[in-house]
Amino acid sequence: MKIPAKTKEYCKKCKRHTEHKLKEFKTRSPRKQSKGTRRHEVHTAGYGGKYQAIATVKKKNKRPTFLAECTVCGTKHYFVIPKRMKKPELVK
Ligand SMILES: [Zn+2]
Structure with missing residues (x-):
């Protein structure tokens, strides 16, 4: 499904609707020292x-998630489309 790369979204910092650029969002690897991963290691250790x-x-x-960046102030936030799809594609 084709999704336009520029959308008008509400910006919390500007407090009005501004133009946003959409970028692909990639999840990073989990932090080793965080509480959740330490708890998981304790639970799965041994038998x-x-x-x-x-x-x-x-x-x-x-559901495709993107990173929306405000063109006025530059703040970033999530942009989630609440619909499942096979191949989301950003179109300029
Ligand atoms: Zn803004």
């Missing part, structure tokens, strides 16, 4: 097995 349930049915498509 404990898995402590979080694994989904039996996996969904094939994902």
Whole structure:
């Protein structure tokens, strides 16, 4: 599905609707020292097995998330389209 790369969104800092540029959002690797990963390591150590349930049915498509950047002040925020799709494509 084709998605326009420029949209008009509400900016919290400017407190009005401004033009935003959309960029592809990539998730970073989890931090080793964070509380969640340390807890996970403690739970899964030894013969404990898995402590979080694994989904039996996996969904094939994902909801696309982008990074929207305000062209006026430059703040960034998430831009999520609440719809599942196979191939999201940014079009200029
Ligand atoms: Zn702004």
